Amino acid sequence: MSFISPELLLLKSKPPPCHAQHAASLAFLLYKPSSPSQNPHHPAFPPPRGNHHHHALAMDATTLTSSTQDYLLFLFPAATTYLSPLLAVLLLATSLVWLFPGGPAWAAVAVSRRRASTATPPPPGAPGVVTALAGPTAHRALASLSRSLPGGAALSAFSVGLTRLVVASRPDTARELLSSAAFADRPVKDAARELLFHRAMGFAPSGDYWRALRRISSAYLFSPRSVAASAPRRAAIGEGMLRRISGGGGEAVAMRRVLHAASLDHVMATVFGSCYDPESPEGVELEEMVKEGYHLLGVFNWGDHLPLLSWLDVQGVRRRCRTLVGRVNVFVARIIEEHRQRKKSGDNGEPAAAGDFVDVLLGLEGEEKLSDSDMIAVLWEMIFRGTDTVAILLEWVMARMVLHRDIQSKAQAELDAVVGRGGAAMSDADVARLPYLQRVVKETLRVHPPGPLLSWARLAVHDAVVGGHLVPAGTTAMVNMWAIARDPAVWPEPEAFRPERFEEEDVSVMGGDLRLAPFGAGRRVCPGKAMALATVHLWLAQLLHRFEWAPADGGGVDLSERLGMSLEMEKPLVCKATPRW
Missing domain, CATH: 1.10.630.10 (Cytochrome P450)
Known part of the structure; x- marks a missing residue:
């Protein structure tokens, strides 16, 4: 369902010895595509720039490439102060919320859905915050994003800031949405x-x-x-x-x-x-x-x-x-x-x-x-x-x-x-x-x-x-x-x-x-x-x-x-x- 499969997450933190100032580095291996056909290179992320190795921690962001899968690696460069475990956890939690299918506005829905054993799944969604609506051709950008998601052409989920958004791009789901009493109101800008x-x-x-x-x-x-x-x-x-x-x-x-x-x-x-x-x-x-x-x-x-x-x-x-x-x-x-x-x-x-x-x-x-x-x-x-x-x-x-x-x-x-x-x-x-x-x-x-x-x-x-x-x-x-x-x-x-x-x-x-x-x-x-x-x-x-x-x-x-x-x-x-x- 989701565009991203968070199947592998790597957290690496090295504390300094004693009280000495020591460089510490933090790296997040944020996602692995479920399959090559799902187009891992979403517009929210940069495309791979060649073969890189795990020791390339001096870069801000890169892509690790193997013969079967790509991983996007976000890196926090070496610092002269110790990165506390609390900060590491906060950074990790923020990253997970940001990368949730549909983006941060949909993360809370996922929490409540897990509590309900018979809950209906949300629509497939893109991670991060979508800025397409701010552009002069938002309709084209949203159409492209929806098509990039498996099943997203029918109904797709996005976050626009803290606003939860769904977009229907097929006649059947459009009819469901427009004829339903649940959607009788408009958001007032x-x-x-x-x-x-x-x-x-x-x-x-x-x-x-x-x-x-x-x-x-x-x-x-x-x-x-x-x-x-x-x-x-x-x-x-x-x-x-x-x-x-x-x-x-x-x-x-x-x-x-x-x-x-x-x-x-x-x-x-x-x-x-x-x-x-x-x-x-x-x-x-x-x-x-x-x-x-x-x-x-x-x-x-x-x-x-x-x-x-x-x-x-x-x-x-x-x-x-x-x-x-x-x-x-x-x-x-x-x-x-x-x-x-x-x-x-x-x-x-x-x-x-x-x-x-x-x-x-x-x-x-x-x-x-x-x-x-x-x-x-x-x-x-x-x-x-x-x-x-x-x-x-x-x-x-x-x-x-x-x-x-x-x-x-x-x-x-x-x-x-x-x-x-x-x-x-x-x-x-x-x-x-x-x-x-x-x-x-x-x-x-x-x-x-x-x-x-x-x-x-x-x-x-x-x-x-x-x-x-x-x-x-x-x-x-x-x-x-x-x-x-x-x-x-x-x-x-x-x-x-x-x-x-x-x-x-x-x-x-x-x-x-x-x-x-x-x-x-x-x-x-x-x-x-x-x-x-x-x-x-x-x-x-x-x-x-x-x-x-x-x-x-x-x-x-x-x-x-x-x-x-x-x-x-x-x-x-x-x-x-x-x-x-």
Whole structure:
């Protein structure tokens, strides 16, 4: 089960004669691989550097190699003072805890498991503390680590500081995890708590309050009727995006800026009932706050995993969050008050009818009524999640259209056949007759999921069994959707961008099929998935119908990734748009 078999441990300590100062050396022979096939050279350790012998105690660390097995030898160099037996024992205990499968955070689980004769075994795990989550491609690093563990692709265990973590990288274990009531909550990061998101739908603990938020948003924002009713507004914002591109005078188009502005307009119109001129003081402030909040929620904060660092706030996350939340409170509270006054002074003295989500929240009564601080948290979360998902996904789709001109041409031929060439307005009804365009979006979601680790993790509220392994209460759980989408056992030719694969088998992206669940599944599935897909489909149809897309200045497309709150292009897409008619 384990990656390391601690089958041989050597402790060598030589006390000095009498009271004289004498060199002492301490060496630990820390592990022996169970078999050569188990890849003993884990990324946590250096590879062997040649043949060495037991007398090589002057080196800090080396590898002893024989014809059948390797041993990693950690050496403490000779000292001029006596190394006490107590210190030797402490060093030995620390080494054993550090090298425990799953790392130090899982060592305590092993102790309790030994006490229970019928306990279920924990998942296979890597030793030490995993720092992969701090990197820009954590999804790739975790996929590689999971594959390196025997049985780890299904479920693997890691330590991130003092945080216990499990990662599921197969559809079956992902379904177990996401559908289980044991994982109904989310771990609340320091930034999320400081930004009040623990009172919003994404991070609120499962319970009456969370269910009320879910019910309200589903009924008034994300129901099929609401999505259909918002179609004219989405189409109008898309047309505005086309005019902005056309007005560029043939200059290269910075797609991220264009898409983000359109997405923010859509969210603001849906949630607050009005858009903001990006050049106005309010528009500039809103853009700055969204950008800062997006960064703070996406940055890896070691303080979430090491209590001392949390107290010290060494990365300044808490300080920046408190500064931002003060600005957010003033900005959103002003909008809430404007809506409140408008309702009081409606036409003919009657209360104004609800026209946007702020009006809906202000109209709640009884147990569902929210305080102003809770309304601010809910509304602010809507801005973040609604803006980034659509803009980032569309940027990836457009990157693929620029890179794969044959696929772009095929999608445009479908558009011409359904809508015709010319300035005909596009609608959701047209999108329903564009199956190839929908497959292009689906294939982009597979290859470039906005949340490769499903953005926000789950938290085990009590002990659970996943894939035959124990996941103790308090464990953070993730699904590596990127690893599932790149698994050749799940997807033939996983690295190829081929929308035609969905002609052969129509796979839903709405959470029912864990081979492709970019919006999650189970109790915490994204409630806005239908609205997001409707927006992406319509705007993509408008962009491809009006323009031919090519690399700017004859250059290529860099598909390098960077994972923050979502998986975005490391280098923003810049391309050339040529009118098709």
